[in-house]
């Protein structure tokens with residue numbers, strides 16, 4: 001029986017030990033919390049393509065490559081798929097990628113379409129209501145549970161695709177120019193291509209010269225309200241605006257409702273891990289707000305409430321390091337963390353996966369790993385994606401600053417002029433029309 005927290009992979013052949021050379025292949029299976037089979041595995045000696053991080057970016061990249069017939073290995077620091085992050089809203093650009101990956105329909109069966117959006121004040125006065133299809137007929141909006149999304153993508157990967165309990169600590173170059181990935185238990189894996197999908201604290205990004213993402217002065221609480229016998233909410237995104245504080249909720253399915261609260265906070269403050277305290281803190285922030293929001297928060301299991309300091313990174317030309325270097329590239333939050341105000345972080349991570357894999361596959365088809373074509377492909381990927389993600393990160397930040405106004409006059413204008421009379425959903429969601437193309 002394999003030790004539960006060491007070197008597991010989904011059907012995997014990665015390590016089962018922290019001392020790789022002394023251990024042989026194990027064949028016993030256990031079940032991870034998602035019902036997927038997890039098998040202890042071997043020590044990968046050398047890889048062609050290593051992906052760090054089994055989040056949305058990492059798994060989508062691994063699956064895109066797999067669909068193109070290219071093998072990769074994902075290293076994930078956690079002992080199983082990370083379930084934090086509760087839920088998120090995916091717009092049509094995200095669904096287009098999930099269609100390309102062949103996992104969209106399974107998700108659609110679980111998560112209903114959200115047809116509109118309502119904006120209210122903290123006193124419950126409705127400011128505006130939209131139907132998505134009135135604004136753009138092809139729009140598709142659904143809230144999805146992060147856990148289910150990751151699980152769906154992981155299920156499509158081959159048995160030996162993910163190595164859990166494998167935390168990358170340092171990165172180096174070998175004499176032959178390959179990238180050497182060193183794990184915190186001392187294991188070392190040389191690789192021809194390293195793709196950093198390791199989120200906002202990415203060690204790969206740090207190694208490539210990126211500084212820490214910038215805290216934007218706001219934090220978010222998130223959770224998932226559970227209604228065992230069903231709820232009666234309309235399939236709409238609901239926003240509630242206050243002063244320096246806003247909240248929202250969106251039904252995901254007949255029994256689950258995702259909610260968030262976003263609040264101004266000059267400093268991110270200490271990390272609170274006690275879930276009861278987090279829920280209490282969240283409720284206190286909105287205690288006099290519409291009752292339906294309070295009910296959803298109350299119906300959230302304590303351990304499901306999370307608090308996240310919001311960060312982003314603006315990829316200034318000439319100032320920011322390139323997103324790819326010799327044999328290395330970044331994707332998702334590791335490269336371009338953005339605030340959640342446009343609901344595009346995960347959607348863009350999905351787009352990254354397609355564009356990166358398509359470019360890499362073309363280069364490999366012509367020259368294999370030899371010559372400079374892989375580096376050129378990675379460079380072409382970052383060039384194509386930069387034009388997409390840099391403006392979005394900036395826009396998302398600016399939208400957040402407007403929505404988080406504390407100033408009384410600003411809030412008055414927002415609630416009485418801007419939202420009821422000026423806002424048009426079509427232009428606001430124009431970025432969701434972006435088509436990153438298919439894998440071919």
Ligand SMILES: Cc1cc2nc3c(=O)[nH]c(=O)nc-3n(C[C@H](O)[C@H](O)[C@H](O)COP(=O)(O)OP(=O)(O)OC[C@H]3O[C@@H](n4cnc5c(N)ncnc54)[C@H](O)[C@@H]3O)c2cc1C
Pocket residue numbers: 052053054055056057058075076077078082085087088089090094166167168169197198199200201202203220222260308310331332333334339340342343344345346347348349
């Ligand atoms: C409050 C909030 C709301 C959001 N709402 C939305 C939304 O509605 N729609 C949307 O599209 N996006 C949304 N986002 C953004 C979205 O959640 C992220 O953009 C997305 O999850 C990024 O995925 P990722 O795979 O790049 O990074 P992550 O999800 O952070 O995954 C990184 C993975 O790398 C692993 N890792 C890290 N370091 C190491 C290491 N050293 N070695 C091995 N593994 C490592 C981690 O364990 C993790 O599994 C929201 C974000 C926040 C904060």
